[in-house]
Amino acid sequence: MDIMEKIKHLVETNPAIIFMKGTPQFPQCGFSARAVEALSQCGEEFAYVNIFEEPEVYQNLPRFANWPTFPQIYVNGELIGGCDITLELYQRGELQKMVKDAAAKGQEKTTA
Amino acid sequence: MSVREDIEKKLASGLNVLRLEVVNESNMHNVPPGSESHFKVVLVSDDFEGKTLVARHQLVYTLLDDEIRNKVHALALHTYTEDEWNQRQESAPQSPLCRGGSNA
Numbered sequence: 001m002d003i004m005e006k007i008k009h010l011v012e013t014n015p016a017i018i019f020m021k022g023t024p025q026f027p028q029c030g031f032s033a034r035a036v037e038a039l040s041q042c043g044e045e046f047a048y049v050n051i052f053e054e055p056e057v058y059q060n061l062p063r064f065a066n067w068p069t070f071p072q073i074y075v076n077g078e079l080i081g082g083c084d085i086t087l088e089l090y091q092r093g094e095l096q097k098m099v100k101d102a103a104a105k106g107q108e109k110t111t112a
Numbered sequence: 113m114s115v116r117e118d119i120e121k122k123l124a125s126g127l128n129v130l131r132l133e134v135v136n137e138s139n140m141h142n143v144p145p146g147s148e149s150h151f152k153v154v155l156v157s158d159d160f161e162g163k164t165l166v167a168r169h170q171l172v173y174t175l176l177d178d179e180i181r182n183k184v185h186a187l188a189l190h191t192y193t194e195d196e197w198n199q200r201q202e203s204a205p206q207s208p209l210c211r212g213g214s215n216a
Contacts, residue, residue: 022211030208031186067166068173068180069187084189085165087205 003060011074015102016046019061020071023050031083032071038090039073042099076102115148115183119176123155126175130194131156133204137188141210152188154204156197165191 001009011017016039022028024036039046051058051070062068065079072079073086075098080086089095113121120134133154138147153172160168168191173180180187190204 028211029186030211031188033211034208066170066173068177079166081166081169082189083208084205085169088165 003056004064007057007061007064010047010049011079012077014047014074015106016042016044016073016075016099017048018046018071018073019049019051019057021050021052024048028052029070035071035073035083035086038086038095039099041090042096044099044103046099075099076105115179116151119151119153119179119184122175122179123153123172127155127157127159127171129155129157131197137186137207140207141186143185148183149185150188150207150210151184151186152190152204152207154190154192156192156194158194160191160193 018032018036018039020027020029020032020036022032024040027033027036036048049057051061061070061072065072067079067082069082071082071086073081080089080095080098086095089098116134116136120132123129123132123134131154133152135152135154136148136150137152138150139145141150143149155172159171163171169189172189172191176184176187188207192200
């Protein structure tokens with residue numbers, strides 16, 4: 001699969017996914033750490049990609065959604081932002097809602 | 113011109129800026145003294161009116177394309193309209209400290 005296809009597949013098949021430096025247990029960047037913590041607090045399962053282990057994703061993700069930095073968080077197939085926006089949405093209570101809605105939608109898909 | 117001044121200049125000329133703060137936060141990270149690698153930008157502009165947060169950040173990334181590609185490792189971005197800034201009582205969030213992942 002072409003790398004852009006692969007990225008598209010990842011963001012479209014996971015209700016919530018974070019592309020980050022390190023893992024949720026061992027983040028290797030303060031920005032990734034904060035974003036993944038906010039996502040975890042939403043109480044739903046989410047997927048992650050450690051970009052240090054996926055050099056092709058690391059290299060090509062910035063042009064996927066015209067977003068040059070990491071982490072990148074996608075909910076319901078759409079880029080919601082990096083660390084700053086994710087935290088802002090979390091503090092407003094919007095992230096929790098978006099992630100829950102996306103998870104419910106994902107559930108519908110699997111049971112349909 | 114320092115990278116910080118460069119960022120300031122490009123943002124000020126590309127946007128209708130009401131408040132602009134560019135802080136070199138490199139000393140919070142695992143880089144040599146005097147580095148210009150990590151920045152925080154607090155930007156209040158009426159160009160952000162009616163734009164999503166993603167669209168605002170993309171606008172800034174476009175203006176700072178060269179810096180982000182070639183010079184800056186991390187850019188914390190806090191973008192507000194005038195009303196939003198007033199509602200926040202004129203304060204932006206703190207940036208996180210480094211966790212040591214230094215490749216790139």
